[in-house]
Amino acid sequence: MIQILTNQIGYLGNDYKRAVFQGMEGMKADAFRLMDRDGRIAYNGYAKECGKVANWNTGYYWTMDFSGFNVPGQYYLELDTSEGVSKSYPFDITADFQDIRMMNAVSYYFKAQRVTGEWKEADSHLPFKGARKGVVDGHGGWLDASGDYGIHMSHLSHSTVCNPQQAAFSAYVFFKAVECFQKKNHKQAHLLIRRMLDEGTFGADFIMRMRAPSGSFFRSISRTDAFGSFDSRVIGFEYHGSSDQFSEVAATADQEQVNDTNYETSMRSGGGTCIAALAAAARHYYPGTDYTCSQYLVAAKKAWKYLWENNHCYTNDGQWNLLDEYCALLAASELYQSTSEYNYLILAEELAERMMDRMEDSGEETAWFMSRPGEPFCHAADEGLPVVALLTFAGIEPEGDLKTRVKRSAIKAMRHVLEVTGRVNNPFGYARYVHKTEKEERVEKFFYYHTSPAAPWWQGDNARIASLAAAAWITASETEDTQLAEDLWNFGQNQINWILGMNPYDACMMEGYGRNNVQYFYEDRNDFMNCPGGICNGITSHPEDEEGILLVKEPMPELKISDNWRWGEQWIPHGTWFIYALALKKAR
Template identity: 55%
Template sequence: MEVLVNHLGYDAGGRKTAVYQGKREDQPVHFCVRREGGKTVFEGVPAECGEVAQWNTGYYWTLDFSDWKGEGVFCICLETSSGTVVSESFEIRQSLVTMRLINAACYYFKAQRSSGEWLHEDRSLSFDGERAGRVDAHGGWYDATGDYGIHLSHLSHGSVHNPQQASFSAYTFFKAAEELTASGNEQYTMLKRRMLDEGSFGADFLMRLRAPSGGFFRSISRANALAHVRGNRKIGFEYHASSSQFSEKAATADEEVVNDTNYEVSLRSGGGTAIAALAAASRHYYPGTDYTRDEYLLAAKDAWHYLYENNEQYTNDGAWNLIDEYCSLLALTELFRASEEYEYLMEAGAMAERIYKRMVMEEDQKAYLTVRDGEPYYHAADEGLPVMALIEYAAVEMDEEKSNNAIKMAEMLMRHMLFVSASANNPFGYPRFLYKDEKGIERIQFFFPHHTAVEPWWQGENARIASLSAAARALLAVTRDTELKGALELFADQQINWIMGLNPFDSCMMEGYGRNNIQYFFNDRYDFMNCPGGICNGITSAEDNEEGIAFIREPGGSVKDNWRWAEQWIPHVTWFILAEAYKRI
């Protein structure tokens, strides 16, 4: 029996919820919030929720104390039939929690910068395979705890699950700095400077990663995790019909002919967000960069015009899909902001129309997206990005009708997300999703499926839920629907709460903060230790049950390497920063 809370605490002006995890017979009837020292400041009644799916983690009640706006250190006391249950202490402060979390996440990125012997190698990289030449691609951030490679998208052999990695991280720092400026909170001055520093570092890396074609190289690959560094870092390629790493697709890798396109990215595998990052960089003066603002913008323009005309030859399947389109919409929006050239705005409007055509309309002003050929869109890392891209486009669109329509479409998509998330017992507000399983049957569930086109890649999805928090908060700023605003605010905060410890395992996912941080075991070794401020992959469904739940803290049984749950990955922190920056506290 325990009262689960956000381990760091809550912003005074935001939504504040807790969850009681106990047994059905506990029947709590009253709770109070007490200030450190014992004074009760708020009283409320728990709301019964029940069991969740096949988690087998307990029976749940939710506790809402959003109406309390006071600051200080508090705990929650809950009266049950079995006695009084007291939560761990937590803080409520105005802006402090948001500032602390963004600050920690920024320090994580600083620690992930390529340096030392890795930097030495990256200044003169040869190509993996047959391609000739060398590239100075120094800079960038290590991708994950156990992967010192640097990637724009490491799943470009797949068609519909491509994550945005280093290029989107670079973009995020510029966007987050702008959102903090828009908040009007003068306390963010130093954080904004550090974000521009990190964003400029990322933009410089993307400039070096440009290919002679006009696009970008995909990846700096490394040999196995424990190999020595010297000579083992290359400009990597990705098979288009196979996988060098995963599942039975790896068996066909030797049959595939690798040419120059395999080394470079499509719009959906990092190219679109790289263009957005460089266009954003061109709007911001920051001293110490290796390139001028004009050079950033010219590179962004050149990359867009080349990739738009040639995207199909860089995708794994020779076709466009939704991910190409929402990454393009973000790129075009940023190109227009930076250049004020109207043609980019017209192209952005056309790209938005392509996205609308992929929407399946439902009753009550709800809709969901299809990624291709009627296949529902869901994503392990970037599920909120289509909504965010539409809102960013709406902000620059000068035609009021078109702008309002983009916001309307974003509202419909988030209403669908809120509806499917609420269509089952869900005390934590975890975002559920609609998908088609390997047999083509439509299902709704909590966690990323085991069996997909990128099988056996499945992991905790802290990036996904943070992206949806960012999308909800971005929409909050522009929607006029009062009822939707309230639901979005709660949903957005619930995702951050989950990451910060308000989850069935009472585990804070950010290393060095809160309680019960998970550690990464690689082949029973501690060599790859998580970095303070970084966020681990997180909670998944059970290994043998899509409706179950798992958070494997140590290897054992069938788990020899607990990367799916414990490994840190830069998209988690990237989206977390953006979600907190959009918060406007």
């Protein structure tokens, strides 16, 4: 479709402001005008031709930059083309409101996802799936996704290097967002801070109830009924060699002996972020909690001691890898910030060194992380987390050589992201990445690949790109290179723009805002309705072409797609990273 694509919610006055024209090959595009609501020209510019993108079948592209204009108001764009004048939908430019508004929307989404009613009643006395005996009071927490009424600290443990951070990380981010606002004393954020403290505390209380007798945490509340029937809820387990997510029985079910570790968290499968969340909660008293700040801190310290010594017993391969280290680094950094106890700083320093040792130079000033030897790190949800963890640690490390090296390593990692992103036609500035194929080749891609260790699990990238926006904005605050800082700010804004509508499908991924929201359908039913303020999985590569593109909004019999969860389902990591990215932006 021929159209001008924008951030449908709008732009801040001091933001990088760009739009994309989606036309057809052979067309010409020339001058553009930013028009105010009365039809007067506010700004003039010229479109820049970019061309086609990979094997996308969505059009031919030009970009329009109007960053030089910052007067608040409502505007639209006009572009002169060989096919006539193309006009955008109206959008707002505001002084300092759009980001606050979007974070507020996602915060309300989380409140709507709280486990209440019959599910709360069932979660107050949960049995275990399988042979393990006992009952757990695990009430609280947020429904994981619009199609999954379970609650998970993480999943995909069988994949070794694909664990996403879920419920505990969400609780952690609410506290970190509050600290970002408090750092700058944003006058428009006082009520939002209250809402975020409310959600963070709600999440911390849930984590407290999910403590296991061992010293770890229970990983998941699962539902054996797809429609979330309250009487089917259990404390679930994961096999270490395969997944039963897409079949009734995991491939290795007959080969594995399930014991207590299958039910509980390693650092990478939620344990590290559970500890980080509790340590952060200990700094933020909020009335109405079931626990005191000191109880949060004691629990975090006990869990740290146990998992630091026993983490290898809980991983599927008996090893630490990059994911364990960045989750543990968050935990140790938050414990040190809350206690000032030197041993946590020493352990955090060790973890930062281990993470940097996993970096491999990809150029003179660029480097990538290795998940484990020989395997470049890429991640469907948390690709920015290694950088965020390192710079969170840098915030508590005294001035000196290590702090300098940590900042330099984070900068090199983000230079690599910028380089890979800019190496091909990429009018949207969409974050690209490197991964290793089954043939041991290193290739670069737009969207998370179908044959990852988590296969057949794959889905849209909105959490991944929001995490990289967070990493870009926290890094931009640490570099003295003004051009790099500008490039990082612009890169981060491009990821948020994509989520909020500046993408080839002109679809705002946040339900209830913008236009062309993506609804979740399940065969001939629409039971799994998306919630206002939540963010759906988003756009992927084409199932039959890794270099293609697809957003499924309705059944596609030709591709045997009768359930669009990979695209249309909401998932809490998307909202979590969206909040964290914008909070870090506000802290600059």
